[in-house]
Amino acid sequence: MKYMGSKSRIAKFIVPILQNIIDKNNIEVYFEPFVGGCNVIDKIKCKERIGNDVNPYLIELLKAHQKGLLKQLPKSVSKEHYDEIRNLYNMYKDNPENNIFSNYEIWYIGAIGFLASYNGRFFDGGYSGVITEKNGRHRDFYDEAKRNLEQQNLWGIEFYNVDYSHIHLNKNALIYCDPPYQNTKQYNYSKNFDYNKFWGYVRKMSKEHIVLVSEQNAPDDFKVIWEQLITRSIGNRTLDKVTNQNVTEKLFTINNI
Numbered sequence: 001m002k003y004m005g006s007k008s009r010i011a012k013f014i015v016p017i018l019q020n021i022i023d024k025n026n027i028e029v030y031f032e033p034f035v036g037g038c039n040v041i042d043k044i045k046c047k048e049r050i051g052n053d054v055n056p057y058l059i060e061l062l063k064a065h066q067k068g069l070l071k072q073l074p075k076s077v078s079k080e081h082y083d084e085i086r087n088l089y090n091m092y093k094d095n096p097e098n099n100i101f102s103n104y105e106i107w108y109i110g111a112i113g114f115l116a117s118y119n120g121r122f123f124d125g126g127y128s129g130v131i132t133e134k135n136g137r138h139r140d141f142y143d144e145a146k147r148n149l150e151q152q153n154l155w156g157i158e159f160y161n162v163d164y165s166h167i168h169l170n171k172n173a174l175i176y177c178d179p180p181y182q183n184t185k186q187y188n189y190s191k192n193f194d195y196n197k198f199w200g201y202v203r204k205m206s207k208e209h210i211v212l213v214s215e216q217n218a219p220d221d222f223k224v225i226w227e228q229l230i231t232r233s234i235g236n237r238t239l240d241k242v243t244n245q246n247v248t249e250k251l252f253t254i255n256n257i
Contacts, residue, residue, distance in 0.1 A: 001037035002119065014040060014214070015040060018212065021212075027174045030049045033164030035051030037114075042154055042157075049158065050159075051160070053161060054164070057122070063159055066155065073115075076143065128145075169205075169209065174212075213253070218252040224251065225253055
């Protein structure tokens with residue numbers, strides 16, 4: 001699924017590294033504390049796969065996909081409907097369970113927020129809409145995002161919506177962390193992210209598990225085991241305001257692997 005900070009473009013590099021660790025160490029549990037758009041976990045082969053995220057709208061959307069509910073989504077989303085759902089989200093975003101008198105379930109609000117927002121930025125990037133490119137090609141970004149999600153196989157993944165540190169794991173798990181990147185723009189559910197707590201969590205979990213972290217920088221006691229220069233598009237294509245930014249994606253660990 002298209003998702004802010006998605007690893008879809010570099011999954012082809014990361015997944016083989018993760019899968020090799022799983023196979024070489026006979027790991028039976030794979031855990032992503034920040035599962036996002038499931039662009040890595042959906043490609044991993046492991047006896048048990050667990051995905052967690054702090055955003056309840058995202059987790060309910062992923063569970064709805066597992067239940068085959070995406071067929072209930074509209075074929076297209078107008079700006080008026082997008083604004084309607086965004087206003088509803090703003091009313092209940094901190095307590096989505098209070099949304100009991102609305103005609104729309106939590107997963108549906110999540111679907112419109114992620115699939116119809118530019119770059120999957122969940123009501124933050126604005127309405128993605130339909131555009132005509134210079135070559136005359138018409139693009140419906142909502143339809144593209146919906147079809148991308150429908151094609152993902154999420155069968156068998158356990159999804160949770162809790163603080164990442166509350167998930168208990170038996171020994172010998174592989175944990176892949178893709179946290180909100182430090183010194184980058186944060187969104188509603190990643191604001192005030194405690195990086196000191198996070199790196200402390202990684203150090204603690206690394207004593208009994210293998211932990212890998214996607215980031216651009218890490219504390220001095222972590223080592224880089226993979227890096228790749230990529231180009232990110234910043235801005236909104238529907239408003240013709242897009243700039244490219246070169247960044248180096250890195251994979252860190254404190255384990256000896």
